[in-house]
Amino acid sequence: MNKKNMQIRGSRRSFLRSALAGGAAATVAPLYPALAAAREIPRPTETSEVKPFELDEITISDLQDGMKSGKFTARSLVEKYSVRIDEIDKHGPGVNAIIEMNPDALAIADALDQERRSKGPRGPMHGIPVLIKDNIDTADKMMTTAGSLALVGSKPSRDSFVAQKLRSAGAVILGKTNLSEWANIRCSHSTSGWSGRGGLTKNPYALDRNPCGSSSGTGAGISANLCAVGIGTETDGSIVCPSSSNGLAGIKPTVGLVSRSGIIPISHSQDGAGPMCRTVRDAATLLAALTGVDPDDAATAASAGKSSLDYTQFCDPNGLKGARIGVARKYFGFNDAVDALMEQSLDVMKKQGATLVDPADIDSFGKFDDSELLIMMYELKADLNAYLARLGPRAPVHTLKDVIDFNERNRLKEMPYFGQDLFVRAEAKGPLTEKEYLDALEKNHRLARTEGIDATMDKYHLDAIVAPTGGPAWLTDLLNGDHVAGGSSNAAAVAGYPNINVTAGSIAGLPIGISFFGRAWSEPTLIRLAYAFEQATKARLAPQFLTTIRVGEK
DSSP states (O other): OOTTGGGGGGOOOOOSHHHHHHTTEEEEOSSGGGGGOOOOOOESOOBOOOOOTTTTTTOOOHHHHHHHSSSSOHHHHHHHHHHHHHIIIIIIOOOOOOEOOTTTTHHHHHHHHHHHHHHOOOSSSOOOOEEEEETTTOOSOOOOTTOGGTTTTTTSSSSOOHHHHHHHHHOOEEEOOOSSSGGGTSSSSSSTTTEEEEEEESSSSSSBBOOOSSHHHHHHHHHTTTTSEEEEEESTTTTHHHHHHHHHEEEEOOOOBBOTTBOOOOOOOTEEEEESSSHHHHHHHHHHHBBBOTOOGEEEEETTTTTTSGGGOOOOOOTTTTOOEEOOGOOOOHHHHHHHHHHHHHHHHHHOOOOEEOOOOTTTTTTHHHHHHHHHHHHHHHHHHHHHHHOTTOOOOOOOHHHHHHHHHHHHHHHOOOOHHHHHHTTTOOTSHHHHHHHHHHHHHHIIIIIIIHHHHHTTTTSSEEEEOOOOOBBBTTTOOOOOOOOOHHHHHHHTOEEEEEEEEEEEEEEEEEEOOOOOHHHHHHHHHHHHHHHOOOOOOOOOOOOBBEOOOO
């Protein structure tokens, strides 16, 4: 969970406006005939040798059909993905998305294959390999470290609720993915995709570009076809941004739809876990496996009666017909090429029968940026201390202060590129009973919910709001940190409302996503709209593993 794409970090948004807009053509995949445009394929200076893979771009349904016919088994899928990870994640282009493999994966797959033969499959996730982010507890032989050397050796005594649900659904947890360390909350000028334990994850579209954070490993790994589907976490932007930068469908659910118990926290007001997949249908399938009321996460009580056992029922190719969609124009304007691509995307929606309300801006835009960070600082200290205390005496560290001290003692390994100013600010905060915190929390919920998304949707009678998720993946810069140009994640993040990214097209071969967000518990509506848009555009392109790209050259 993280803070990526927050508007509070305006100094990190000055890149990309001129870097890509001039020479790059914004394109939607020409499978939508009315918008067929010349696609500018970037010229590689060097392309890593990546052999075709039998499971490239395969879906959950395809895998289930294969297991039903006998073409695949859960064991064979684990074996195939494990070989692929060795070939292109640990060798070859070296995407470096996977921080640890599950040594029990083959045994789990064997048991699930036997169960399929004797009883039949449990459901659509039976035997499906899944990658999860390395801030999600598993009570097995894998560690849970948030990418930090301070937590190396930490093996929680019980599964997170998310891991429990995956196992119950019959999924095979194949391994854990690298992330921006501590979900990108350690430093205000960090480099996304880097952790002290895992090193740097690369974007599979162009290896010198950033996969975005903090769910960078899940984004890069699933896009690179290292696994069937994956789980990310988000506090602000860290599901939708890496989904955008890596050409995925990512669902950031309503806070409380998916339990956070057993996930290394930042902010209980905003944290959430959700699916990151190559298709909206796969994301909908995975989401259904994650939901449920958890007594260890009070926020999930509100989800009773609001979740679905089958979100794929909302995957309607005609789902845009008759929809009223608001265009949040204040999130535009950070990149001319992105704006051009968004205009094409809006045209798709109109041609598919949607009514656009343009503009339909959120009146409270920009009014809760500083208070969002303030709340995170208070909740990070309280929530992380509580998580570390639950690990018990065997935990390497027990408080945020212990982590800060560890980082100082191990500065060369933990802080070679950026520091921990946000950790220090959080440690200075008092308890959650302080008036400063309570006032900021009330302000944020009022401005993002009542006077924000809800007010906008009421005013214009909307089914959803759309905006660009972000810009093209920026060049990774370990010296200066991220160069984020813009994004639209903060309103839904602060409100605790759902947000879905789906690929809208590409700029110079780099994926660009569009976000559909709306009211609390509106996942069915958003899935319907995002799926219909995805089917109309078919905009995802598989990554090419380019070493770099040259923009604008003929």
